[in-house]
Amino acid sequence: MGELNRMTIAGARDALAAGEITAADLAMSCLTAIDAADGLNAYAHKTPTLALDQAREADRRIRAGGAPALCGIPLGIKDLFCTKGVPSQAASNILKGFRPEYESTVTAKLFEAGAVMLGKLNMDEFAMGSSNETSCYGNAVNPWRRAGDKAALTPGGSSGGSAAAVAADLCLAATGTDTGGSIRQPAAFTGIVGIKPTYGRVSRWGIVAFASSLDQAGPMTKTVRDAAIMLGAMCGHDPKDSTSADLPVPDFEGMLTGDIRGKRIGIPREYRMDGMPDEIEALWKRGTGMMRDAGAEIVDISLPHTKYALPAYYVVAPAEASSNLARYDGVRFGHRARLAQGDGITEMYEKTRAEGFGPEVQRRVMIGTYVLSAGFYDAYYNRARKVRALIKRDFEQVFAAGIDAILTPATPSAAFGLGEMADADPVAMYLNDVFTVTVNLAGLPGIAVPAGLDRQGLPLGLQLIGRPWEEGDLLNHAYVLERAAGFVSKPEKWW
Amino acid sequence: MSIDIDTARKVAHLARIAVPESGLPKLAGELSAVLAFMEQLNEVDVSGVEPMTSVTPMRLKRRADVVTDGNIQEQILKNAPDAREGFFAVPKVVE
Numbered sequence: 001m002g003e004l005n006r007m008t009i010a011g012a013r014d015a016l017a018a019g020e021i022t023a024a025d026l027a028m029s030c031l032t033a034i035d036a037a038d039g040l041n042a043y044a045h046k047t048p049t050l051a052l053d054q055a056r057e058a059d060r061r062i063r064a065g066g067a068p069a070l071c072g073i074p075l076g077i078k079d080l081f082c083t084k085g086v087p088s089q090a091a092s093n094i095l096k097g098f099r100p101e102y103e104s105t106v107t108a109k110l111f112e113a114g115a116v117m118l119g120k121l122n123m124d125e126f127a128m129g130s131s132n133e134t135s136c137y138g139n140a141v142n143p144w145r146r147a148g149d150k151a152a153l154t155p156g157g158s159s160g161g162s163a164a165a166v167a168a169d170l171c172l173a174a175t176g177t178d179t180g181g182s183i184r185q186p187a188a189f190t191g192i193v194g195i196k197p198t199y200g201r202v203s204r205w206g207i208v209a210f211a212s213s214l215d216q217a218g219p220m221t222k223t224v225r226d227a228a229i230m231l232g233a234m235c236g237h238d239p240k241d242s243t244s245a246d247l248p249v250p251d252f253e254g255m256l257t258g259d260i261r262g263k264r265i266g267i268p269r270e271y272r273m274d275g276m277p278d279e280i281e282a283l284w285k286r287g288t289g290m291m292r293d294a295g296a297e298i299v300d301i302s303l304p305h306t307k308y309a310l311p312a313y314y315v316v317a318p319a320e321a322s323s324n325l326a327r328y329d330g331v332r333f334g335h336r337a338r339l340a341q342g343d344g345i346t347e348m349y350e351k352t353r354a355e356g357f358g359p360e361v362q363r364r365v366m367i368g369t370y371v372l373s374a375g376f377y378d379a380y381y382n383r384a385r386k387v388r389a390l391i392k393r394d395f396e397q398v399f400a401a402g403i404d405a406i407l408t409p410a411t412p413s414a415a416f417g418l419g420e421m422a423d424a425d426p427v428a429m430y431l432n433d434v435f436t437v438t439v440n441l442a443g444l445p446g447i448a449v450p451a452g453l454d455r456q457g458l459p460l461g462l463q464l465i466g467r468p469w470e471e472g473d474l475l476n477h478a479y480v481l482e483r484a485a486g487f488v489s490k491p492e493k494w495w
Numbered sequence: 496m497s498i499d500i501d502t503a504r505k506v507a508h509l510a511r512i513a514v515p516e517s518g519l520p521k522l523a524g525e526l527s528a529v530l531a532f533m534e535q536l537n538e539v540d541v542s543g544v545e546p547m548t549s550v551t552p553m554r555l556k557r558r559a560d561v562v563t564d565g566n567i568q569e570q571i572l573k574n575a576p577d578a579r580e581g582f583f584a585v586p587k588v589v590e
Contacts, residue, residue, distance in 0.1 A: 101570040213550055242555050242556060311536050314529065315533055315536070326511075331575070333574035339586060343586060344588070345586050349511040350508075353513070354512050365512065366507060366522070369509045373506070380530075382546050384533075386544040389545060426528065
């Protein structure tokens with residue numbers, strides 16, 4: 001067998017179980033690919049020694065029999081997850097040198113299932129960004145390029161390193177997190193699958209917090225089947241996260257029947273944006289046709305408050321971030337600024353945070369501080385929370401009317417060039433999240449599925465949104481879309 | 496709502512982020528642009544709507560009020576930029 005790093009989770013699981021390959025060879029294949037791909041800057045911290053130790057242990061478990069599906073599967077882990085003894089700094093200088101004394105629930109679950117960690121993946125600082133350009137490690141680079149053009153493109157963000165690593169076969173799959181689209185937008189930009197589960201499905205414990213009422217972790221994978229396998233290993237009730245749902249975890253992979261006959265798919269008219277590129281519109285139409293051909297009923301629906309999702313998000317998320325990021329004060333962990341003679345504790349806080357946080361994080365912390373400050377709390381924060389309730393109600397109404405899933409574009413464009421948005425105002429970058437952010441505000445599960453290439457040869461994705469806690473049904477819809485779209489393209493190797 | 500330089504200075508201080516005087520006009524401009532974007536929310540009729548407090552209608556779990564860990568001083572202090580004699584050390588707090 002050649003290039004083991006190109007395998008899917010499902011393929012590797014079966015080959016491992018059959019004794020055709022070993023976890024150690026699989027890990028080594030990925031580690032070799034990683035070392036040859038520094039130009040993508042996907043990995044911020046490599047952990048080859050740990051990976052090979054874990055792989056050898058996995059091989060022992062597999063030989064003993066009865067090993068779980070993820071046993072021996074090499075994964076990349078987003079830098080937002082705290083991993084014991086391994087640098088975990090949310091791509092921020094303020095957490096430089098931080099090595100957690102504990103393991104996040106998600107990574108602990110993955111390791112219990114036998115997964116192998118290859119390293120920590122690049123991302124936007126504190127997951128704040130849509131292009132991986134706010135990272136203290138520098139840009140992650142999309143393995144895809146426009147046809148006949150060498151310009152470096154963004155892999156999206158904030159889980160940009162995760163997306164680049166999966167698309168370039170630098171791991172079999174990766175963890176991501178999604179606060180406003182940070183799994184789905186990079187998945188769409190790199191031609192891979194990414195699912196954000198229902199809020200509460202996956203424990204947030206040990207994941208560096210950005211906006212606690214919106215953050216959810218999920219898998220980023222090469223196929224829908226792999227997403228089903230890995231999601232099953234990531235979710236489950238955790239007493240350490242008070243918002244973690246105490247619900248049984250279904251066999252997601254077993255729910256991939258490929259049968260959606262009689263299901264009702266909603267097409268929300270508000271997602272047809274002014275100035276949306278023809279190719280996105282055409283892709284959406286093709287996707288709709290695929291679902292219809294599979295026997296689903298297509299229904300035009302209305303989600304009237306869609307337009308207000310982005311402004312509501314950009315009040316709620318910075319408000320929560322300003323509170324969550326108050327802990328970075330130079331006292332308990334991470335960076336502390338060098339102080340001048342006579343500086344007191346306030347100067348220590350102010351200098352530490354000015355040095356440690358990058359410009360986008362500073363901006364969001366200050367916006368959050370402003371909207372929560374006396375006199376503005378009602379005008380901004382409370383109003384945004386009311387609009388959020390209306391956005392959630394929009395979805396509840398269509399689901400109550402019998403809609404099983406909603407089909408939309410995943411992003412308003414294909415991947416753009418690194419640096420292309422440098423002079424744009426911050427709001428222009430925020431528009432990347434226009435199709436994904438509603439899902440976080442409503443706490444729903446959403447998945448991005450690669451569905452085609454644009455004229456320049458770049459991948460485009462479609463998004464499916466499901467009912468709360470119905471990830472299994474959602475994955476099955478995605479599976480049908482994946483098979484119908486038949487997306488098999490890979491980026492041409494240049495790195 | 497436009498943010499002036501005095502407000503920008505105040506917000507930076509509330510957020511405990513040092514911003515030099517020369518950086519305040521740019522900061523004020525950026526904050527104003529984002530707030531202008533948020534003004535759209537005023538178009539929405541929110542009368543009679545309760546602000547969302549929890550994402551999923553779920554009762555938070557309770558647990559017994561007992562100590563479940565402890566004696567991990569070394570781990571707690573391990574990542575501190577300045578720890579002395581079992582404590583976090585900081586510059587002078589009171590005169």
